[in-house]
Amino acid sequence: MSDSKTGAETLINALVEQGVEVIFGYPGGAVLPIYDALFQQNSIRHILVRHEQAAVHAAEGYARSTGKVGCVLVTSGPGATNAVTGLTDALMDSIPVVCLTGQVPTHLIGQDAFQEADTTGITRACTKHNYLVKDADHVSAVVHEAFLVASTGRPGPVVIDLPKDVLMNKTDVYKRKADVRRSSYRPVVKGELSQIEKAIEALSNAKRPIIYAGGGVVNAGPNASQLLVEFTRMTGVPITNTLMGLGVYPASDKQFVGMLGMHGTYEANLAMYNCDVMLNIGARFDDRITGKIDEFSPNSTKIHVDIDPSSINKNIMVDIPIIGDAGHVLEDMIRLWRSKALNIDSGALSDWWGQIETWRSVDCLGFEQKKGDAEIRPQHALKRLHEMTAHRDDVLISTEVGQHQMWAAQYLGFEKPNRWMTSGGLGTMGYGFPAAIGMQVGNPDACCIDVAGEASILMNIQELSTAVQYRLPVKIMIINNQWMGMVRQWQELLHGGRYAESYTESLPDFVKLAESFGAKGIRATKESELDGALQEMLESDVMTIFDCCVTKDENCFPMIPSGKPHYDMLLPGSSQEKVAAAIQGEGLALV
Amino acid sequence: MSETRTFAVLVDNEPGVLARVIGLFSGRGYNIESLTVTEVDDDANLSRITIVTGGTTQVLIQIRNLLERLVPVHRVEDLTAVALANELEPPVQRELALVKVVGAGDKRVEALRIADIFKAEVVDTGLGHFVFEVKGRKEQIDRFIELMVPLGLTEICRSGVIAVSRGDKAL
Numbered sequence A: 001m002s003d004s005k006t007g008a009e010t011l012i013n014a015l016v017e018q019g020v021e022v023i024f025g026y027p028g029g030a031v032l033p034i035y036d037a038l039f040q041q042n043s044i045r046h047i048l049v050r051h052e053q054a055a056v057h058a059a060e061g062y063a064r065s066t067g068k069v070g071c072v073l074v075t076s077g078p079g080a081t082n083a084v085t086g087l088t089d090a091l092m093d094s095i096p097v098v099c100l101t102g103q104v105p106t107h108l109i110g111q112d113a114f115q116e117a118d119t120t121g122i123t124r125a126c127t128k129h130n131y132l133v134k135d136a137d138h139v140s141a142v143v144h145e146a147f148l149v150a151s152t153g154r155p156g157p158v159v160i161d162l163p164k165d166v167l168m169n170k171t172d173v174y175k176r177k178a179d180v181r182r183s184s185y186r187p188v189v190k191g192e193l194s195q196i197e198k199a200i201e202a203l204s205n206a207k208r209p210i211i212y213a214g215g216g217v218v219n220a221g222p223n224a225s226q227l228l229v230e231f232t233r234m235t236g237v238p239i240t241n242t243l244m245g246l247g248v249y250p251a252s253d254k255q256f257v258g259m260l261g262m263h264g265t266y267e268a269n270l271a272m273y274n275c276d277v278m279l280n281i282g283a284r285f286d287d288r289i290t291g292k293i294d295e296f297s298p299n300s301t302k303i304h305v306d307i308d309p310s311s312i313n314k315n316i317m318v319d320i321p322i323i324g325d326a327g328h329v330l331e332d333m334i335r336l337w338r339s340k341a342l343n344i345d346s347g348a349l350s351d352w353w354g355q356i357e358t359w360r361s362v363d364c365l366g367f368e369q370k371k372g373d374a375e376i377r378p379q380h381a382l383k384r385l386h387e388m389t390a391h392r393d394d395v396l397i398s399t400e401v402g403q404h405q406m407w408a409a410q411y412l413g414f415e416k417p418n419r420w421m422t423s424g425g426l427g428t429m430g431y432g433f434p435a436a437i438g439m440q441v442g443n444p445d446a447c448c449i450d451v452a453g454e455a456s457i458l459m460n461i462q463e464l465s466t467a468v469q470y471r472l473p474v475k476i477m478i479i480n481n482q483w484m485g486m487v488r489q490w491q492e493l494l495h496g497g498r499y500a501e502s503y504t505e506s507l508p509d510f511v512k513l514a515e516s517f518g519a520k521g522i523r524a525t526k527e528s529e530l531d532g533a534l535q536e537m538l539e540s541d542v543m544t545i546f547d548c549c550v551t552k553d554e555n556c557f558p559m560i561p562s563g564k565p566h567y568d569m570l571l572p573g574s575s576q577e578k579v580a581a582a583i584q585g586e587g588l589a590l591v
Numbered sequence B: 001m002s003e004t005r006t007f008a009v010l011v012d013n014e015p016g017v018l019a020r021v022i023g024l025f026s027g028r029g030y031n032i033e034s035l036t037v038t039e040v041d042d043d044a045n046l047s048r049i050t051i052v053t054g055g056t057t058q059v060l061i062q063i064r065n066l067l068e069r070l071v072p073v074h075r076v077e078d079l080t081a082v083a084l085a086n087e088l089e090p091p092v093q094r095e096l097a098l099v100k101v102v103g104a105g106d107k108r109v110e111a112l113r114i115a116d117i118f119k120a121e122v123v124d125t126g127l128g129h130f131v132f133e134v135k136g137r138k139e140q141i142d143r144f145i146e147l148m149v150p151l152g153l154t155e156i157c158r159s160g161v162i163a164v165s166r167g168d169k170a171l
Helices: A007-017 A029-039 A052-066 A078-092 A119-126 A136-151 A164-168 A193-204 A215-219 A222-235 A266-274 A326-339 A346-360 A378-389 A403-411 A432-442 A461-469 A485-494 A510-516 A527-539 A576-582 A585-589 B017-028 B057-069 B079-085 B106-117 B138-151
Strands: A022-025 A045-048 A070-074 A097-103 A129-132 A157-163 A209-213 A239-241 A256-259 A277-281 A301-306 A320-323 A395-399 A447-453 A475-480 A520-524 A544-549 B003-012 B034-041 B046-055 B073-078 B092-102 B121-125 B129-136 B153-158 B162-164
Touching: A007 A029, A007 A136, A007 A164, A022 A052, A022 A432, A029 A070, A029 A097, A029 A157, A029 A164, A045 A461, A052 A070, A052 A078, A052 A097, A052 A432, A052 A461, A070 A078, A078 A097, A078 A119, A078 A157, A097 A119, A097 A136, A097 A164, A119 A129, A119 A157, A119 B017, A129 A136, A136 A157, A136 A164, A157 A164, A193 A277, A193 A301, A193 A320, A193 A326, A209 A222, A209 A266, A215 A222, A215 A326, A222 A326, A239 A266, A256 A266, A256 A403, A266 A346, A277 A326, A378 A403, A378 A447, A378 A475, A378 A527, A395 A403, A395 A432, A403 A447, A403 A475, A403 A485, A432 A447, A432 A461, A432 A475, A461 A510, A475 A527, A510 A520, A510 A544, A520 A527, A527 A544, B003 B017, B003 B057, B003 B079, B003 B162, B017 B034, B017 B046, B017 B057, B046 B057, B057 B073, B073 B079, B092 B138, B106 B121, B106 B129, B106 B138, B129 B138, B138 B153
Parallel strands: A022 A045, A022 A070, A070 A097, A097 A157, A129 A157, A209 A239, A209 A277, A239 A256, A277 A301, A301 A320, A395 A447, A447 A475, A475 A544, A520 A544
Antiparallel strands: B003 B046, B003 B073, B034 B046, B092 B129, B092 B153, B092 B162, B121 B129
């Protein structure tokens, strides 16, 4: 038994074999054996967060920007329950995360022991899978299986609950990664060829085609995005991206018609409504995308490529489902398109593009900002951020949730995948800053910016301490309008301007707040100060908050009101009557 | 339009697996009309779950796909759909019930006579009660219970439906 190791040491060995370089965590009684083992090794770096929710978001930011699995370590009870929001966020956005939670010793489980929570019970609904390890002999196999489950198929969060005695007991058993498989878990990656043939034939016969690509292409790796670009260019089809998919197709390309959905562009949404063939790759017909279900793209043949069979025919019935990994399916599509020498009728396609150009000429994202204006329009602030960083390839953006998130999606234009990290599914305020910390840890030389709102940023503001401790030069750009902007917008549009609890009294002085943590603070309140402040933020090599004070009552347009079809968009400058008429009846009950 | 389906689900026999299956139904608002589970293969550590559920076609496809997505699930078969596809009779479905009837006189005689018609077995008796064991299709058991109500029915315990497909193909 000379080489027997504790459960905790075995755990670390398995993590090292999995290639884990960083763990985001917070210690506590039940995980002390793991911290002890971490202390005695040099392969894995630990980043001490200030709240467990932030640990999971940081791991998400790390995972999304590097393509690796994010790893989290929290203690039992409150450590695990604090992680639940992050886990749910990762589940909704399909982000690979492995979260190690401490647990009370096995003999105390069920005794309502100090810091005991039924972690596997609580996290069953917010993880892809979870484990309670009851024997130190099982630790290595469970770790390898957890990483396999988290990172393959449709990725997602996996929890491993580790009782303290299991971590302290000795074991001789170490299973290697290659020896661990699970016969009941076999995600399909190759799409069925006959379906792919049907799909590309339908596309080649289209007169008004559109490609609608989402986060599944990001998850399929950078190669999948390249294949998507290749396929889109060889077919000449217009392409739109979901919020989750921004960056899988270069935003500056002329075939890109912008983001679609509730705050998507006029041209993208009308193209979706009027198309005759829709190729959905790695998106899931989310309610933010479809609007009114029974009027969603009523006359199109729908092709849906998804790695998760349960995403198919869930919200929208499709004609040609293809189950598989976006990269593999695109590869087959390109090959078959070439070998069959297919093409789309050029006359029809150019008519379609003509139509799209007339929609585009509406300039739905237009706004007016004059030089020397007293106020900064939020759209202008983000447009300038984009213009000042467009020449760089090393800018990674995360966001919080609300108006600033939608403006960032509309104005920031991404050329490549893995550069845009936002909480799309769960819509978690407080996501962006810890995510940016994870991005910076995974990409030490990149320029990592959290585009925030002044309300969202306060939800995980304590992480300033983390960023300063590890000298992470994260930038927070607060689009500060002193309102929970999206709540205020809905109250204006739907609730008669009764602004219940959406104004934030007693906001901190963000510059002084930054300084109190040892970070840098910058503020701009006038248009004339904006560029200088942005420049200062971009050039800063320390943790920086830029408090960008903007117009207070700006609304985010275009907007498809809840329960409305794509053609019923509200554009900037829509009259109050039009707004009032648009939002009535069933739509009021929707979110 | 809602239809009723019987699913057979082969799963690893491990803690939490039933909670995952049930959580899937409750979390998404689907109905469970009947659910049974027990180990069927000791060596391979497999359990078989039989679920009777109802829903629209879209919901039934979802249920199947969501069940298949669970990590410890090996196979999911919609036995009703398989029977339809192969032009077979509906799958063989059986349920067992224990029914306690308390009474005296004519009612007691009548209860025994009806039990005989249903081939129900008396598994416990005293001067004032019977416990019947009755098995068959769900509808037969429903009918048996219905008839026992006026005869002094006091307690029912049902096993839930178990099912296998007809024909020579196995799960």
